[in-house]
Amino acid sequence: MKDGFGDVFSVCSPDAEPGSKLMEGRRLRERWLRETLNDYGPFTKVAYLDGRPVSQIMYYPEAALPYISGSRGGVIRIECVYSRVHGKGAGSALLDELIGEAKEGVESLMGEPCRFLVTEPFSTGEGLDLKEFYERNGFREGDGEMYLEIHGDYEPRKRTEYKLFPEDEGKAVLFYNVNCEYSVSFACNVKKLIHKIKPGYPVNIFNMWTAPMESSRRGNELIIVNQRPIKSRWRAPEFRLEVQAAIENR
Numbered sequence: 001m002k003d004g005f006g007d008v009f010s011v012c013s014p015d016a017e018p019g020s021k022l023m024e025g026r027r028l029r030e031r032w033l034r035e036t037l038n039d040y041g042p043f044t045k046v047a048y049l050d051g052r053p054v055s056q057i058m059y060y061p062e063a064a065l066p067y068i069s070g071s072r073g074g075v076i077r078i079e080c081v082y083s084r085v086h087g088k089g090a091g092s093a094l095l096d097e098l099i100g101e102a103k104e105g106v107e108s109l110m111g112e113p114c115r116f117l118v119t120e121p122f123s124t125g126e127g128l129d130l131k132e133f134y135e136r137n138g139f140r141e142g143d144g145e146m147y148l149e150i151h152g153d154y155e156p157r158k159r160t161e162y163k164l165f166p167e168d169e170g171k172a173v174l175f176y177n178v179n180c181e182y183s184v185s186f187a188c189n190v191k192k193l194i195h196k197i198k199p200g201y202p203v204n205i206f207n208m209w210t211a212p213m214e215s216s217r218r219g220n221e222l223i224i225v226n227q228r229p230i231k232s233r234w235r236a237p238e239f240r241l242e243v244q245a246a247i248e249n250r
Contacts, residue, residue, distance in 0.1 A: 007053035025181035055090035066212035070158035115152030
């Protein structure tokens with residue numbers, strides 16, 4: 001195992017095709033990675049098996065996220081743990097290494113002690129469910145997140161809830177996050193699906209890092225249609241029904 005940078009894309013998106021939205025997402029993420037690395041030091045680890053990259057973990061101080069309101073000092077947020085192989089312990093090894101550093105001192109906290117780690121696990125449909133993965137590694141349920149105390153007690157974050165904004169009426173507002181190369185193609189696919197439901201329906205797309213206030217004041221919701229946050233997964237059958245109901249204000 002070793003820290004890595006260039007091999008992150010070999011773990012996450014090895015089959016990206018030139019000219020695709022996924023490749024555009026890779027370019028955006030690489031630029032973001034380099035900028036964030038310069039500001040905060042190492043924040044991504046890669047695990048190797050037989051000399052090839054198979055797993056990665058990405059983390060950074062919660063205070064580094066410009067679109068999060070009520071960020072907590074001394075807190076490391078684990079954005080994701082992703083493995084191309086399962087049952088080999090690569091993801092757990094990366095998490096163990098991060099936990100060890102959190103106890104001794106994480107470089108990205110600029111010398112501050114790490115109070116606790118937080119994460120918001122999501123399902124990829126591959127391998128072990130992330131919620132179960134974190135539970136196995138000692139994390140507990142918090143307020144809309146999971147946490148592991150290191151040098152301090154867990155403190156829930158004060159979250160902003162979405163409110164009805166007049167400018168969101170009669171349109172869709174979508175957000176993508178450059179910390180994931182798939183996020184741009186996600187937003188574009190959602191836009192296409194919305195236009196299948198309602199051709200020509202106005203859609204605004206924002207980058208959460210370059211338009212942080214647009215995201216934070218909307219409670220960091222990723223999909224809002226006609227002033228209504230959409231909660232269904234976009235590939236789920238319910239998504240179309242939820243979007244259509246929002247457009248028709250039902």
